Amino acid sequence: MDLILRRANLPDGRKGIDIGIQGDRIVALESNLQATAPQEIDVSNRLVSPPFVDAHFHMDATLTYGIPRVNQSGTLLEGIALWGELKPLLTPEAVMERALTYCDWAVARGILAIRTHVDVCDPKLLAVRALLEVKQKVAPYLDLQLVA
Known part of the structure:
Protein backbone atom coordinates (compact mmCIF):
# COMPACT_ATOMS: atom_id res chain seq x y z
CA MET A 1 0.00 0.00 0.00
CA VAL A 43 -6.38 10.68 11.72
CA SER A 44 -7.70 9.79 15.19
CA ASN A 45 -10.89 11.67 16.10
CA ARG A 46 -11.23 13.01 12.57
CA LEU A 47 -14.01 12.31 10.11
CA VAL A 48 -12.93 10.81 6.79
CA SER A 49 -15.72 11.01 4.23
CA PRO A 50 -16.31 10.65 0.52
CA PRO A 51 -15.83 13.88 -1.44
CA PHE A 52 -18.66 16.37 -1.61
CA VAL A 53 -20.76 16.86 -4.75
CA ASP A 54 -22.29 20.14 -5.90
CA ALA A 55 -25.27 18.91 -7.89
CA HIS A 56 -26.64 22.29 -9.04
CA PHE A 57 -24.39 25.16 -10.02
CA HIS A 58 -24.19 27.89 -12.68
CA MET A 59 -20.47 28.05 -13.41
CA ASP A 60 -20.79 30.40 -16.38
CA ALA A 61 -21.99 33.06 -13.90
CA THR A 62 -19.66 32.24 -11.02
CA LEU A 63 -17.73 35.03 -9.32
CA THR A 64 -19.62 37.77 -11.16
CA TYR A 65 -20.99 39.51 -8.07
CA GLY A 66 -21.35 43.22 -8.87
CA ILE A 67 -20.88 42.75 -12.62
CA PRO A 68 -22.50 44.72 -14.16
CA ARG A 69 -24.16 45.75 -10.86
CA VAL A 70 -25.33 44.26 -7.58
CA ASN A 71 -28.76 42.60 -7.33
CA GLN A 72 -30.40 45.22 -5.09
CA SER A 73 -33.63 43.30 -4.44
CA GLY A 74 -31.98 39.90 -4.02
CA THR A 75 -34.77 38.36 -6.08
CA LEU A 76 -34.55 35.74 -8.79
CA LEU A 77 -36.28 38.06 -11.26
CA GLU A 78 -33.65 40.75 -10.81
CA GLY A 79 -30.95 38.07 -10.99
CA ILE A 80 -32.30 36.92 -14.34
CA ALA A 81 -32.37 40.53 -15.56
CA LEU A 82 -28.76 40.98 -14.41
CA TRP A 83 -27.74 37.87 -16.33
CA GLY A 84 -29.27 39.46 -19.45
CA GLU A 85 -27.14 42.54 -18.83
CA LEU A 86 -23.99 40.51 -18.21
CA LYS A 87 -24.21 38.16 -21.21
CA PRO A 88 -23.12 40.76 -23.80
CA LEU A 89 -20.06 41.53 -21.66
CA LEU A 90 -18.87 37.90 -21.37
CA THR A 91 -15.66 36.75 -22.99
CA PRO A 92 -14.50 33.13 -23.16
CA GLU A 93 -11.32 34.08 -21.29
CA ALA A 94 -13.22 35.73 -18.42
CA VAL A 95 -15.66 32.80 -18.10
CA MET A 96 -12.75 30.34 -18.06
CA GLU A 97 -10.70 32.35 -15.56
CA ARG A 98 -13.60 32.65 -13.09
CA ALA A 99 -14.60 29.01 -13.56
CA LEU A 100 -11.06 27.74 -12.99
CA THR A 101 -10.75 29.88 -9.86
CA TYR A 102 -14.01 28.49 -8.53
CA CYS A 103 -12.96 24.91 -9.34
CA ASP A 104 -9.78 25.35 -7.32
CA TRP A 105 -11.77 26.79 -4.40
CA ALA A 106 -14.27 23.93 -4.56
CA VAL A 107 -11.61 21.21 -4.58
CA ALA A 108 -9.82 22.88 -1.66
CA ARG A 109 -13.08 22.50 0.30
CA GLY A 110 -13.64 18.83 -0.53
CA ILE A 111 -15.88 19.07 -3.62
CA LEU A 112 -14.69 16.66 -6.30
CA ALA A 113 -17.77 16.62 -8.54
CA ILE A 114 -19.83 19.52 -9.88
CA ARG A 115 -22.89 19.44 -12.11
CA THR A 116 -23.22 22.88 -13.66
CA HIS A 117 -25.95 24.31 -15.81
CA VAL A 118 -24.72 26.40 -18.70
CA ASP A 119 -26.59 28.99 -20.75
CA VAL A 120 -27.29 27.71 -24.26
CA CYS A 121 -29.41 30.68 -25.42
CA ASP A 122 -26.38 32.42 -26.94
CA PRO A 123 -26.18 31.45 -30.64
CA LYS A 124 -22.36 31.49 -30.36
CA LEU A 125 -22.48 29.13 -27.35
CA LEU A 126 -19.67 31.18 -25.79
CA ALA A 127 -20.20 29.84 -22.25
CA VAL A 128 -20.58 26.25 -23.46
CA ARG A 129 -17.31 26.37 -25.38
CA ALA A 130 -15.49 28.03 -22.48
CA LEU A 131 -16.75 25.51 -19.94
CA LEU A 132 -15.94 22.56 -22.20
CA GLU A 133 -12.35 23.78 -22.15
CA VAL A 134 -12.48 24.18 -18.35
CA LYS A 135 -13.85 20.63 -18.10
CA GLN A 136 -10.77 19.31 -19.94
CA LYS A 137 -8.37 21.32 -17.79
CA VAL A 138 -9.84 20.19 -14.46
CA ALA A 139 -10.47 16.56 -15.50
CA PRO A 140 -7.42 15.22 -13.61
CA TYR A 141 -8.81 16.42 -10.27
CA LEU A 142 -12.51 17.30 -10.67
CA ASP A 143 -15.50 15.62 -12.30
CA LEU A 144 -17.26 18.53 -14.05
CA GLN A 145 -20.56 17.74 -15.74
CA LEU A 146 -22.20 20.31 -18.02
CA VAL A 147 -26.00 20.40 -18.32
CA ALA A 148 -27.80 22.49 -20.94
Whole structure:
Protein backbone atom coordinates (compact mmCIF):
# COMPACT_ATOMS: atom_id res chain seq x y z
CA MET A 1 0.00 0.00 0.00
CA ASP A 2 1.07 3.57 -0.70
CA LEU A 3 -0.81 5.24 2.14
CA ILE A 4 -2.68 4.20 5.26
CA LEU A 5 -4.97 6.50 7.21
CA ARG A 6 -5.02 5.17 10.77
CA ARG A 7 -7.98 5.24 13.20
CA ALA A 8 -10.46 7.19 11.04
CA ASN A 9 -14.03 7.98 12.03
CA LEU A 10 -16.42 7.19 9.16
CA PRO A 11 -19.75 8.83 8.29
CA ASP A 12 -21.63 5.59 9.09
CA GLY A 13 -20.54 5.81 12.75
CA ARG A 14 -17.63 3.38 12.69
CA LYS A 15 -14.61 4.62 14.63
CA GLY A 16 -10.94 3.66 14.63
CA ILE A 17 -10.96 2.32 11.06
CA ASP A 18 -7.74 2.06 9.05
CA ILE A 19 -7.98 2.97 5.37
CA GLY A 20 -5.42 1.40 3.03
CA ILE A 21 -4.80 3.16 -0.28
CA GLN A 22 -2.92 1.84 -3.31
CA GLY A 23 -2.52 4.25 -6.21
CA ASP A 24 -5.84 6.06 -6.47
CA ARG A 25 -7.96 3.28 -4.92
CA ILE A 26 -9.04 2.36 -1.42
CA VAL A 27 -8.03 -1.30 -1.11
CA ALA A 28 -8.60 -1.95 2.60
CA LEU A 29 -11.04 -0.66 5.18
CA GLU A 30 -10.77 -2.37 8.55
CA SER A 31 -9.88 -2.03 12.22
CA ASN A 32 -6.19 -2.63 13.02
CA LEU A 33 -5.11 -3.14 9.42
CA GLN A 34 -2.09 -5.46 9.52
CA ALA A 35 -0.10 -3.72 6.80
CA THR A 36 2.39 -0.92 6.48
CA ALA A 37 2.90 1.86 3.96
CA PRO A 38 5.61 4.40 3.21
CA GLN A 39 3.20 7.05 4.42
CA GLU A 40 0.87 6.52 7.37
CA ILE A 41 -1.23 9.33 8.81
CA ASP A 42 -2.91 9.23 12.22
CA VAL A 43 -6.38 10.68 11.72
CA SER A 44 -7.70 9.79 15.19
CA ASN A 45 -10.89 11.67 16.10
CA ARG A 46 -11.23 13.01 12.57
CA LEU A 47 -14.01 12.31 10.11
CA VAL A 48 -12.93 10.81 6.79
CA SER A 49 -15.72 11.01 4.23
CA PRO A 50 -16.31 10.65 0.52
CA PRO A 51 -15.83 13.88 -1.44
CA PHE A 52 -18.66 16.37 -1.61
CA VAL A 53 -20.76 16.86 -4.75
CA ASP A 54 -22.29 20.14 -5.90
CA ALA A 55 -25.27 18.91 -7.89
CA HIS A 56 -26.64 22.29 -9.04
CA PHE A 57 -24.39 25.16 -10.02
CA HIS A 58 -24.19 27.89 -12.68
CA MET A 59 -20.47 28.05 -13.41
CA ASP A 60 -20.79 30.40 -16.38
CA ALA A 61 -21.99 33.06 -13.90
CA THR A 62 -19.66 32.24 -11.02
CA LEU A 63 -17.73 35.03 -9.32
CA THR A 64 -19.62 37.77 -11.16
CA TYR A 65 -20.99 39.51 -8.07
CA GLY A 66 -21.35 43.22 -8.87
CA ILE A 67 -20.88 42.75 -12.62
CA PRO A 68 -22.50 44.72 -14.16
CA ARG A 69 -24.16 45.75 -10.86
CA VAL A 70 -25.33 44.26 -7.58
CA ASN A 71 -28.76 42.60 -7.33
CA GLN A 72 -30.40 45.22 -5.09
CA SER A 73 -33.63 43.30 -4.44
CA GLY A 74 -31.98 39.90 -4.02
CA THR A 75 -34.77 38.36 -6.08
CA LEU A 76 -34.55 35.74 -8.79
CA LEU A 77 -36.28 38.06 -11.26
CA GLU A 78 -33.65 40.75 -10.81
CA GLY A 79 -30.95 38.07 -10.99
CA ILE A 80 -32.30 36.92 -14.34
CA ALA A 81 -32.37 40.53 -15.56
CA LEU A 82 -28.76 40.98 -14.41
CA TRP A 83 -27.74 37.87 -16.33
CA GLY A 84 -29.27 39.46 -19.45
CA GLU A 85 -27.14 42.54 -18.83
CA LEU A 86 -23.99 40.51 -18.21
CA LYS A 87 -24.21 38.16 -21.21
CA PRO A 88 -23.12 40.76 -23.80
CA LEU A 89 -20.06 41.53 -21.66
CA LEU A 90 -18.87 37.90 -21.37
CA THR A 91 -15.66 36.75 -22.99
CA PRO A 92 -14.50 33.13 -23.16
CA GLU A 93 -11.32 34.08 -21.29
CA ALA A 94 -13.22 35.73 -18.42
CA VAL A 95 -15.66 32.80 -18.10
CA MET A 96 -12.75 30.34 -18.06
CA GLU A 97 -10.70 32.35 -15.56
CA ARG A 98 -13.60 32.65 -13.09
CA ALA A 99 -14.60 29.01 -13.56
CA LEU A 100 -11.06 27.74 -12.99
CA THR A 101 -10.75 29.88 -9.86
CA TYR A 102 -14.01 28.49 -8.53
CA CYS A 103 -12.96 24.91 -9.34
CA ASP A 104 -9.78 25.35 -7.32
CA TRP A 105 -11.77 26.79 -4.40
CA ALA A 106 -14.27 23.93 -4.56
CA VAL A 107 -11.61 21.21 -4.58
CA ALA A 108 -9.82 22.88 -1.66
CA ARG A 109 -13.08 22.50 0.30
CA GLY A 110 -13.64 18.83 -0.53
CA ILE A 111 -15.88 19.07 -3.62
CA LEU A 112 -14.69 16.66 -6.30
CA ALA A 113 -17.77 16.62 -8.54
CA ILE A 114 -19.83 19.52 -9.88
CA ARG A 115 -22.89 19.44 -12.11
CA THR A 116 -23.22 22.88 -13.66
CA HIS A 117 -25.95 24.31 -15.81
CA VAL A 118 -24.72 26.40 -18.70
CA ASP A 119 -26.59 28.99 -20.75
CA VAL A 120 -27.29 27.71 -24.26
CA CYS A 121 -29.41 30.68 -25.42
CA ASP A 122 -26.38 32.42 -26.94
CA PRO A 123 -26.18 31.45 -30.64
CA LYS A 124 -22.36 31.49 -30.36
CA LEU A 125 -22.48 29.13 -27.35
CA LEU A 126 -19.67 31.18 -25.79
CA ALA A 127 -20.20 29.84 -22.25
CA VAL A 128 -20.58 26.25 -23.46
CA ARG A 129 -17.31 26.37 -25.38
CA ALA A 130 -15.49 28.03 -22.48
CA LEU A 131 -16.75 25.51 -19.94
CA LEU A 132 -15.94 22.56 -22.20
CA GLU A 133 -12.35 23.78 -22.15
CA VAL A 134 -12.48 24.18 -18.35
CA LYS A 135 -13.85 20.63 -18.10
CA GLN A 136 -10.77 19.31 -19.94
CA LYS A 137 -8.37 21.32 -17.79
CA VAL A 138 -9.84 20.19 -14.46
CA ALA A 139 -10.47 16.56 -15.50
CA PRO A 140 -7.42 15.22 -13.61
CA TYR A 141 -8.81 16.42 -10.27
CA LEU A 142 -12.51 17.30 -10.67
CA ASP A 143 -15.50 15.62 -12.30
CA LEU A 144 -17.26 18.53 -14.05
CA GLN A 145 -20.56 17.74 -15.74
CA LEU A 146 -22.20 20.31 -18.02
CA VAL A 147 -26.00 20.40 -18.32
CA ALA A 148 -27.80 22.49 -20.94
